Amino acid sequence: MPPVHGRLLAGRYQLMDRSEDLAAPRRLAAVDSATGLRVVLEALPLPEVVSAELLDEGPDTVYGLAAEEAASLSGPAARAVGRATRAAAAVPVHPRLLQDYEAFHQDGYLWVAGEYLPGVPLARLLERGPLPVHRAAEIAGDLLGALQVVHAAGLVHGNITPETVLVCEDGAAMLGGLGTGAAQEALCDGLVGEPPGLGLTPGADWTLARQRARDSRAELAGPRAERWAPEQVGPPGDDRGPQQRRPLPGEPVGPAADCWALGVLLFRVLTGRAPFPEEGIGVLFDAVRAGRRPSAASCGVLRPLVEELLHPDPAARPAPALVRQRLSELLTRAPEPYDPDTAGVAALLPAVRPAGTVERHRRRVGLPRPHPDHPHGPPRHARRGLRPRTLGPLLVGGVVLVLLLVLVVTALLAG
Numbered sequence: 001m002p003p004v005h006g007r008l009l010a011g012r013y014q015l016m017d018r019s020e021d022l023a024a025p026r027r028l029a030a031v032d033s034a035t036g037l038r039v040v041l042e043a044l045p046l047p048e049v050v051s052a053e054l055l056d057e058g059p060d061t062v063y064g065l066a067a068e069e070a071a072s073l074s075g076p077a078a079r080a081v082g083r084a085t086r087a088a089a090a091v092p093v094h095p096r097l098l099q100d101y102e103a104f105h106q107d108g109y110l111w112v113a114g115e116y117l118p119g120v121p122l123a124r125l126l127e128r129g130p131l132p133v134h135r136a137a138e139i140a141g142d143l144l145g146a147l148q149v150v151h152a153a154g155l156v157h158g159n160i161t162p163e164t165v166l167v168c169e170d171g172a173a174m175l176g177g178l179g180t181g182a183a184q185e186a187l188c189d190g191l192v193g194e195p196p197g198l199g200l201t202p203g204a205d206w207t208l209a210r211q212r213a214r215d216s217r218a219e220l221a222g223p224r225a226e227r228w229a230p231e232q233v234g235p236p237g238d239d240r241g242p243q244q245r246r247p248l249p250g251e252p253v254g255p256a257a258d259c260w261a262l263g264v265l266l267f268r269v270l271t272g273r274a275p276f277p278e279e280g281i282g283v284l285f286d287a288v289r290a291g292r293r294p295s296a297a298s299c300g301v302l303r304p305l306v307e308e309l310l311h312p313d314p315a316a317r318p319a320p321a322l323v324r325q326r327l328s329e330l331l332t333r334a335p336e337p338y339d340p341d342t343a344g345v346a347a348l349l350p351a352v353r354p355a356g357t358v359e360r361h362r363r364r365v366g367l368p369r370p371h372p373d374h375p376h377g378p379p380r381h382a383r384r385g386l387r388p389r390t391l392g393p394l395l396v397g398g399v400v401l402v403l404l405l406v407l408v409v410t411a412l413l414a415g
Helices: 048-057 067-071 076-090 122-126 133-152 178-190 208-221 256-271 281-290 297-309 320-332 342-348 358-364 388-414
Strands: 013-019 027-032 038-045 100-106 109-115 119-121 165-168 173-175
Touching: 013 038, 038 178, 076 100, 076 109, 076 178, 100 178, 109 178, 119 122, 122 165, 122 256, 133 165, 133 173, 133 256, 133 297, 133 320, 178 208, 256 297, 256 320, 297 320
Parallel strands: none
Antiparallel strands: 013 027, 027 038, 038 109, 100 109, 119 165, 165 173
């Protein structure tokens, strides 16, 4: 468990007394003493082999975000800090992407300090049951906007789960976890030899090094179906002797893996369960390899899209831009009025806060304004004007007001 109760991390982050999310004890709220802003600290427990490596450097070794410093460091933990640093720097500010500020390792954990916004993880909302199909489409549309920016930067997010999706007070969905996902990938690669790049696995063949990196990733990521597309699972272990062992064919990991994750997330949001068993990593791997999953009939009108996103061949999955277009067409035909789950989000927040959009909150704390092409606020499907049931009282009130004015004018003329 990460240290709590007022500890100061990296010489600037004062941990608050409570966990930011009780369902995720490694997501902690803190205050940046250098700026006075509230931040979120995500903690990744370092593998034992990495933690032992840090003993020679002392228990409180801290590495900041500066790219030139990260590039000069060695060791898996240092490379993970550098990978998280470069990933955060490579992606421009986007209104649906949570920002990462700094990465460091301390006390046997790798920490990523990121943006705080009022809201709750999607996982908390799903504890109440599946979401309506149009609400799920809104959330997916928000995430796709963030993913397109990540992919344009040459990265694969690789960490899309209900825990890394934040649903804000105004109903907007924000994608987080980019820095922690990049750090995890670097830790896995660093234990067997780090490949080049920030988030793309070079080559397609399943070499022994790639299989070992997958096994290390399984220890860190666990049996979460969103994080294991078929090209990330790969073939079963190779039992041949060292002299006979040859690389097994496979597929490279690219943006299509994030499309798979979105398909799993949509299935989970719409049905209340994962499309593949998550009792253990071996059970999950076997089911993904064999394509064993329940019918997507419960996904309603999103069934065809979910099935395409869960296609075993990454080349057959639709691109994020096409998925976003199809979701937009669905939301355009959605019935009105429709209430988003903003009331549910507000009920789960630890304290009552003034109402306001995420954009206003970001401006208030001094963060960059969103691009005008991507205005922040409630999803289009959630916006609406006057409801039909409010027009009647307004009309009656208007008629009464006109009659009163006529009586007053008549009385004045008569007097």
